[in-house]
Amino acid sequence: xxxxxxxxxxxxxxxxxxxxxxxxxxxxxxxxxxxxxxxxxxxxxxxxxxxxxxxxxxxxxxxxxxxxxxxxxxxxxxxxxxxxxxxxxxxxxxxxxxxxxxxxxxxxxxxxxxxxxxxxxxxxxxxxxxxxxxxxxxxxxxxxxxxxxxxxxxxxxxxxxxxxxxxxxxxxxxxxxxxxxxxxxxxxxxxxxxxxxxxxxxxxxxxxxxxxxxx
Amino acid sequence: xxxxxxxxxxxxxxxxxxxxxxxxxxxxxxxxxxxxxxxxxxxxxxxxxxxxxxxxxxxxxxxxxxxxxxxxxxxxxxxxxxxxxxxxxxxxxxxxxxxxxxxxxxxxxxxxxxxxxxxxxxxxxxxxxxxxxxxxxxxxxxxxxxxxxxxxxxxxxxxxxxxxxxxxxxxxxxxxxxxxxxxxxxxxxxxxxxxxxxxxxxxxxxxxxxxxxxx
Amino acid sequence: xxxxxxxxxxxxxxxxxxxxxxxxxxxxxxxxxxxxxxxxxxxxxxxxxxxxxxxxxxxxxxxxxxxxxxxxxxxxxxxxxxxxxxxxxxxxxxxxxxxxxxxxxxxxxxxxxxxxxxxxxxxxxxxxxxxxxxxxxxxxxxxxxxxxxxxxxxxxxxxxxxxxxxxxxxxxxxxxxxxxxxxxxxxxxxxxxxxxxxxxxxxxxxxxxxxxxxx
Amino acid sequence: xxxxxxxxxxxxxxxxxxxxxxxxxxxxxxxxxxxxxxxxxxxxxxxxxxxxxxxxxxxxxxxxxxxxxxxxxxxxxxxxxxxxxxxxxxxxxxxxxxxxxxxxxxxxxxxxxxxxxxxxxxxxxxxxxxxxxxxxxxxxxxxxxxxxxxxxxxxxxxxxxxxxxxxxxxxxxxxxxxxxxxxxxxxxxxxxxxxxxxxxxxxxxxxxxxxxxxx
Numbered sequence: 001x002x003x004x005x006x007x008x009x010x011x012x013x014x015x016x017x018x019x020x021x022x023x024x025x026x027x028x029x030x031x032x033x034x035x036x037x038x039x040x041x042x043x044x045x046x047x048x049x050x051x052x053x054x055x056x057x058x059x060x061x062x063x064x065x066x067x068x069x070x071x072x073x074x075x076x077x078x079x080x081x082x083x084x085x086x087x088x089x090x091x092x093x094x095x096x097x098x099x100x101x102x103x104x105x106x107x108x109x110x111x112x113x114x115x116x117x118x119x120x121x122x123x124x125x126x127x128x129x130x131x132x133x134x135x136x137x138x139x140x141x142x143x144x145x146x147x148x149x150x151x152x153x154x155x156x157x158x159x160x161x162x163x164x165x166x167x168x169x170x171x172x173x174x175x176x177x178x179x180x181x182x183x184x185x186x187x188x189x190x191x192x193x194x195x196x197x198x199x200x201x202x203x204x205x206x207x208x209x210x211x212x213x214x215x
Numbered sequence: 216x217x218x219x220x221x222x223x224x225x226x227x228x229x230x231x232x233x234x235x236x237x238x239x240x241x242x243x244x245x246x247x248x249x250x251x252x253x254x255x256x257x258x259x260x261x262x263x264x265x266x267x268x269x270x271x272x273x274x275x276x277x278x279x280x281x282x283x284x285x286x287x288x289x290x291x292x293x294x295x296x297x298x299x300x301x302x303x304x305x306x307x308x309x310x311x312x313x314x315x316x317x318x319x320x321x322x323x324x325x326x327x328x329x330x331x332x333x334x335x336x337x338x339x340x341x342x343x344x345x346x347x348x349x350x351x352x353x354x355x356x357x358x359x360x361x362x363x364x365x366x367x368x369x370x371x372x373x374x375x376x377x378x379x380x381x382x383x384x385x386x387x388x389x390x391x392x393x394x395x396x397x398x399x400x401x402x403x404x405x406x407x408x409x410x411x412x413x414x415x416x417x418x419x420x421x422x423x424x425x426x427x428x429x430x
Numbered sequence: 431x432x433x434x435x436x437x438x439x440x441x442x443x444x445x446x447x448x449x450x451x452x453x454x455x456x457x458x459x460x461x462x463x464x465x466x467x468x469x470x471x472x473x474x475x476x477x478x479x480x481x482x483x484x485x486x487x488x489x490x491x492x493x494x495x496x497x498x499x500x501x502x503x504x505x506x507x508x509x510x511x512x513x514x515x516x517x518x519x520x521x522x523x524x525x526x527x528x529x530x531x532x533x534x535x536x537x538x539x540x541x542x543x544x545x546x547x548x549x550x551x552x553x554x555x556x557x558x559x560x561x562x563x564x565x566x567x568x569x570x571x572x573x574x575x576x577x578x579x580x581x582x583x584x585x586x587x588x589x590x591x592x593x594x595x596x597x598x599x600x601x602x603x604x605x606x607x608x609x610x611x612x613x614x615x616x617x618x619x620x621x622x623x624x625x626x627x628x629x630x631x632x633x634x635x636x637x638x639x640x641x642x643x644x645x
Numbered sequence: 646x647x648x649x650x651x652x653x654x655x656x657x658x659x660x661x662x663x664x665x666x667x668x669x670x671x672x673x674x675x676x677x678x679x680x681x682x683x684x685x686x687x688x689x690x691x692x693x694x695x696x697x698x699x700x701x702x703x704x705x706x707x708x709x710x711x712x713x714x715x716x717x718x719x720x721x722x723x724x725x726x727x728x729x730x731x732x733x734x735x736x737x738x739x740x741x742x743x744x745x746x747x748x749x750x751x752x753x754x755x756x757x758x759x760x761x762x763x764x765x766x767x768x769x770x771x772x773x774x775x776x777x778x779x780x781x782x783x784x785x786x787x788x789x790x791x792x793x794x795x796x797x798x799x800x801x802x803x804x805x806x807x808x809x810x811x812x813x814x815x816x817x818x819x820x821x822x823x824x825x826x827x828x829x830x831x832x833x834x835x836x837x838x839x840x841x842x843x844x845x846x847x848x849x850x851x852x853x854x855x856x857x858x859x860x
Contacts, residue, residue, distance in 0.1 A: 013859070069860070070860075071859075071860035072859075072860075073860075074860065075290070075390070075395055075396060075397040075398070076390065076394070076395070076398075081729075081731075082729050082731075082755065082756065084726075084727050084756060084758075084781075086726075086727075086758070087857075088855060088856060088857030089855070089857055090855060090857045090858060090859055091859065098855075100853050100854070100855050100857070101764070101851075101853055109754055109755060109756075110727065110754060110755060110756035110757055110758055111727065111729060111754075111755035111756030112755055113729075113731070113755055119746070125391070126391040126392070127391075128391075129387060129388030129391050130387055130388075130391055131387055131390040131391050131393075131394070131396070131398055132391070133394045133395065136729070136782040136784065136785060137781040137782040137858075138860065139781065139857065139858040139859050139860040140781060140857035140858055141857060141858070141859040141860065143859070143860055167860050169397075172344060172345055172346055172399070172403055173344030173345075175290070175291065175346040176340070176341040176343075176344050176345055176346045176347070177341070178346075179291070179346070179348045180290060180291070180348065181290060181346070182290040182384075182397035182398075183290070183291075183346055183397075183399070184387070184398070184400075185399075185400045185402070185403060187400070188387055188400060206746075208745050208746055209745070210733060210734070210735060210743075210745050211733060212732075212733030212734055212735045212745070212784065212785035212786060213735060213782075213784040213785055213786070214658070214716075214717075214735055214736065214784050214786040214788070215714070215715075215716035215717075215718075215719065215783065215784040215786065215788055215812050228644070284645070285645075286644075286645035287644075287645075288645075289645065296514075296516075297514050297516075297540065297541065299511075299512050299541060299543075299566070301511075301512075301543070302642075303640060303641060303642030304640070304642055305640060305642045305643060305644055306644065313640075315638050315639070315640050315642070316549070316636075316638055324539055324540055324541075325512065325539055325540060325541040325542055325543055326512065326514060326539075326540035326541030327540055328514075328516070328540055334531070351514075351567040351569065351570060352566040352567040352643075353645065354566065354642065354643040354644050354645040355566060355642035355643055356642060356643070356644040356645065358644070358645055382645050421531075423530050423531055424530070425518060425519070425520060425528075425530050426518060427517075427518030427519055427520045427530070427569065427570035427571060428520060428567075428569040428570055428571070429443070429501075429502075429520055429521065429569050429571040429573070430499070430500075430501035430502075430503075430504065430568065430569040430571065430573055430597050505720070505820070505825055505826060505827040505828070506820065506824070506825070506828075555821070556821040556822070558821075559817060559818030559821050560817055560818075560821055561817055561820040561821045561823075561824070561826070561828055562821070563824045563825065599827075602774060602775055602776055602829070602833055603774030603775075605720070605721065605776040606770070606771040606773075606774050606775055606776045606777070607771070608776075609721070609776070609778045610720060610721070610778065611720060611721075611776070612720040612814075612827035612828075613720070613721075613776055613827075613829070614817070614828070614830075615829075615830045615832070615833060617830070618817055618830060
């Protein structure tokens with residue numbers, strides 16, 4: 001049976017929950033089009049998050065890897081296009097690390113593109129009535145770090161699994177403490193993740209659909 | 216038995232649904248703390264919306280009137296503080312009217328403050344984990360028109376009912392067509408409205424809580 | 431000779447300059463279409479700002495009064511439409527006062543509309559290549575307080591002078607400390623003020639031009 | 646004598662001016678710390694912009710290359726960190742091309758980091774009172790295309806020149822037609838470019854200063 005690994009993060013930045021884990025944990029053990037979903041949590045820590053992720057990949061041999069993280073302030077499901085080989089932490093991680101301008105992987109390429117079908121996912125969510133867009137930057141914190149590490153690990157181990165990163169908004173109960181911030185209910189995020197897994201299983205290659213920005 | 220009138224609008228501006236009606240209709244006939252909720256739809260039309268609203272008030276003799284409308288682009292439940300005596304329509308209403316700088320009520324005062332306990336509602340929603348804020352402007356379109364007309368009618372008919380206006384975000388299925396726009400699931404809006412009705416019934420006067428802006 | 435009183439504020443909220451004074455002081459003593467401009471500074475203090483303003487009006491007998499203030503975070507020259515009879519301070523003023531939900535003028539009307547030709551000013555600035563818009567709220571801090579007090583004083587003293595309030599962005603040197611915040615150079619603000627004075631002198635009544643918002 | 650090549654674009658997207666050229670042309674022929682500045686315009690065209698740029702580099706043998714472009718909607722001078730190997734055009738370029746998900750350079754690496762000292766530039770501008778920030782994405786239109794092409798060309802020709810891309814806001818006269826959009830006067834952009842050239846000449850390596858984002 002095919003396995004789909006979906007990771008989420010522990011809370012960080014003073015929050016008591018992380019919306020990624022609140023959504024992802026609901027999918028643990030689900031069967032989606034014949035594939036088994038395994039949900040796992042990663043520490044919000046430079047380095048440690050990748051050690052954990054690599055061990056999960058080795059253990060589970062997934063066909064697909066979706067890493068999911070919180071993007072407080074964003075409005076919709078954002079499907080990341082690219083991860084860059086830099087850590088530049090605006091705030092400390094959960095272990096107190098705050099690297100500035102260090103590489104994720106010493107000697108690695110400048111960037112990796114997601115190997116998930118990002119346009120098919122984005123347009124497929126919109127068709128289902130779920131707000132979504134392609135994002136051209138995953139930032140420079142632990143989310144970008146995990147996305148870069150994931151894609152570097154799959155490539156360097158010649159693992160044919162496809163992978164990428166999904167950013168999600170605050171939960172409503174978090175946004176209640178950040179006046180003006182957008183939010184998305186966990187049940188919508190769960191539906192989005194389930195649909196994206198299905199779309200990725202059915203779209204081995206991506207579709208050519210516009211999702212660019214002029215700057 | 217006490218009655219609470221909750222109004223919503225028909226779709227406008229090219230949308231096929233109006234989130235206010237999708238939420239408000241779910242409350243029709245509910246009993247909340249011994250009060251009966253009546254949900255009614257208003258046309259998105261200058262003048263016509265008020266004719267309909269006044270007839271509903273005369274028919275139902277409500278103790279509370281919540282008028283609810285769509286604020287595409289806003290992130291949270293926004294509780295309006297004030298309505299102003301001006302129509303300045305950026306787009307035509309559903310009857311093709313586009314008044315500019317006409318009064319809502321000829322000879323009326325410049326503005327009315329909501330007589331709902333706006334701070335108690337806002338803080339009460341946040342305590343329940345629902346994103347909310349006080350808004351200092353309801354705009355200059357049909358929403359402001361209805362809020363002004365409501366408060367003018369209650370005052371001029373010496374009706375002791377309390378009333379005000381609540382703006383809500385797009386539904387997720389609407390935001391899916393407006394990339395980048397925030398949204399809120401209908402079930403959260405329904406929970407918010409139910410809670411606000413309860414809070415208004417229990418807070419005949421407002422609480423003194425900060426919700427201002429420097430500009 | 432006609433007099434135009436233009437007021438600005440001292441710095442507040444931790445800033446070392448106030449862009450309103452940096453621009454307004456440049457106009458002091460100018461002759462614009464035969465009218466003499468007098469620039470004055472107001473303290474950023476509830477109550478005290480109005481005492482000072484009323485004394486300046488009594489002393490100068492201006493034909494026009496433009497009160498100008500900083501709106502950190504706004505992008506353009508914003509011409510305020512309305513002031514409301516409420517103080518709701520998000521931060522303390524420069525004397526440490528932080529009133530919440532008190533009236534500007536006890537027993538005053540809910541609001542006053544600017545008596546400047548706000549549409550003529552806004553469209554006239556745009557024609558001159560200066561970004562401008564009508565704002566539907568002046569907030570609930572000292573700026574709104576001054577605008578409300580000004581219009582109430584002119585009305586209650588049967589003073590035929592016309593008046594209103596203009597919000598301006600941060601200066602570039604302020605925005606350099608607020609990453610992401612928009613700014614406007616002082617020389618553009620000075621040109622905007624000069625043009626607005628001219629437009630107000632030439633437009634005793636306003637033009638009917640759309641500048642509304644749906645919410 | 647050292648040469649600094651500064652490029653800008655022709656107008657695009659329905660604008661009648663491009664702020665990048667309005668600023669950059671002012672620097673043509675200037676001497677900055679002993680280096681001669683040459684200003685050149687690029688067509689806003691996929692492919693053609695790079696043909697022109699490569700010819701300019703071959704002709705001028707510059708030590709530094711600053712490519713500058715318009716970012717309508719951004720508030721400050723944004724110093725781009727990275728360019729990615731993808732064209733995904735939201736609108737057609739000036740020759741009517743609208744590539745979607747094609748590479749800038751077939752077979753090129755996923756991305757290049759700017760070789761300008763982006764942190765020294767950003768912090769140096771702020772110290773001079775000019776709003777600036779590091780941007781993690783140059784978009785997927787002609788600006789990113791030119792930045793990627795530039796860095797690929799310098800690397801593949803073993804040219805030791807350093808280069809990068811700077812995005813700038815609308816001019817005020819453009820923003821006057823886009824209500825709500827931020828702007829920056831041309832003279833501030835000129836001062837920013839002059840200062841950045843000086844900073845780049847004096848900082849062969851970058852400084853380690855935080856300018857990251859969590860997402």
